[in-house]
Amino acid sequence: MAACARLTRALLVPGATLGGPRLPGLRWLSGSVGPGQAVYDVVVAGGGMVGTAMACALGHNVHFRDKKILLLEAGPNKVLGKLPATYSNRVSSITPGSATLLSSFGAWDHICNMRYKPFRRMQVWDACSEALIIFDKDDLDDMGYIVENDVIMSALAKQLDAVRDQVEVVYKSKVISYTWPGPFLDAETSPWVQITLANGRQLQTKLLIGADGHNSGVRRASGIQNVCWPYDQSAVVATLHLSEPTDNNVAWQRFLPSGPIALLPLSDTLSSLVWSTSHEHAAELVSMEEENFLDAINSAFWSDASHTDFIDSAGSVLQYAFTLLQPTNSSARQLPPSVAKVDPKSRTLFPLGMGHAVEYVRPRVALIGDAAHRVHPLAGQGVNMGFGDISSLVRHLSRAAFNGKDLGTDYGLCKQINALLPGHCFEE
């Protein structure tokens, strides 16, 4: 079987020189690294939440203490000097698994010292029928945490700074090109990935991790195919003030005919809105008067106008049938708090789409976060999947480093990760 595999490979790559280079005199020239061309062990391209967390996790990993790591980010340093009084309109729901990852390198403590809101229950229900799901943990433990993206970034940037001896960060850097070594290495070509920055600096790395978002340049340059399409939806986000203070520990989501609307708790008086709807409706919502906007939100959550008699009766018959087979104590539908005010500058929208890379790893490249998989925000899993990527990738790299492996090669990376691919994001 091994012979067949080798034969197939030999046929597929007709010019492959499995033997040595041909020119004896020149054979062993130019093998070494040029002066001033640093060779990094890992370069993380993209300093968003997932990229920065990856660099942090590697920097704090005990097996990487003598390795050189670099983080490239096109924007500026995001450490928040002072926590702003107003909440940011971009928030993420962090699962307990992601919180574990963040606390493994000390970032969660910073988040706790800034601000975050745990929630204990999720109610997800339909606009057209009585269909309803309630999620909660036994003993009403914290199910997840709503944290502003800026707070997460600041915490990560602080922890990254704590390991600045291992992890070099270059802010405001733009990458012009990535070049991978060809499949048939001869004696003169460097086996590392070559990176050229806009300022002319040349880098080499043994492993390039692409965390540069859904329009990933790393993914494009590496030739990994991406299955993607735009949803005909935009998400409207805003920071809302509740009519009255409440024990705001429930996350609400209702599926309207035009798309899901979600209310995520930020504090006892504030919640964050994420309303996915068509592009036109989203544009309308963002530009309408505040009063009308608030009315639209309240009626989206409270109104039963989309119900029809037919669906109602069909629903109750089905419900009855189920209770005969398996009696459950179904809780009644609760209503979310009503909203009274919106933070003036917090209304904005962004388009939604889906993307999934066909491969997450190849020799000397790995994709994590939105570069590998971009999802709809309705389940609040986007960044959590990215953190899940980090968790399993760091585990593998750590083991490979402790075994002295060359991190970017097949045996160091690809075979193990690709074997796990189908289920890795659900590991936590």
Added chain:
Amino acid sequence: MQGGCGLRVVGTRGWGLAGVRSAGRGVGPPRATAAEGKQTNRTQQMTPWLFSDKGIMCLKSNNIIFAYSDKMKSYRYVGMRLYSTSKTVDPKEMKTFKALAYKWWDEQGAYAPLHSMNDLRVPFIRDNLLKTVTNHQLESPLSGMKILDVGCGGGLLCEPLGRLGALVTGIDPLNENIKTAQQHKSFDPVLDKRIQYNACSLEDIVEETVETFDAVVASEVVEHVNDLETFIQCCCQVLKPGGSLFITTINKTQLSYALGIIFAEQIAGIVPKGTHTWEKFVSPEELESLLEPNGFLVQTITGMLYNPFSGYWRWTENTSLNYAAHAIKSSAPVETEEHHTKTPGIDGQEASQK
């Protein structure tokens, strides 16, 4: 022995009288490849000198500096060494490996099983060495250790050990292998400093490296040497007292003939044809019987099994195919707790009274 006279050390007792010979650059012996003839490998200062049909290489002594001049005079050492090269290095084996010298680093190529064997042998070496130190650092577990890899080939095992912090010396009698290994490590500045390669055999460096190494690794080597006892004695000499010897090799059983030679070489092509000779396989019992009288205490012998379909190795109880052995060089008799009666004598005899 320093200075301008071009002294070349040649341990060629078995090859007849070579006498004094001046080898100018232009005089190329038949087997020299073009590169070797023109070679001015500064780092090594070796002059290749090939006898008629032997691919035996660069015999270098660490203490003797060669001046590479146009008129090379060579002298043959007679009686300076206890062991000569030809005792352990088998020229026929060298021929087989020479053809594959450039394929070492193709991870899917001829040497794929050896690449994947690193999953077993690197942790084996690492963990057993970590047991001997009290304060290890996890990020560089082998730092401060000097390891000798005998028969290093293309450096497949030297590089991971170097990445774990060890200072590795890799030796191999075949010059092409050493070149491949050096070329490969040269791209990595960290490894470049930690690993050094020499094209020579074990006996050639024995005298200069007595009690230098914390560990000697002979992985997939002992089934290719001619005189195993001599080889083991040399290993003992270069090891510090208490140092470790790691051997991985193939057992001499009917199963190893059927699977290791017939299936692996001739049918499935997992191992290149002609790589192994069944007669030279070494059983664990034979290995133990050679180790113990020569100053070693065997610590572990474990079997290894290769799955040709997945390409992975795993540990197993069964040693009838491949196995790994770890032995420790006994310390001086006075310190060993096991010997209550101390008769003055050489280490070997002491150990055998255990």
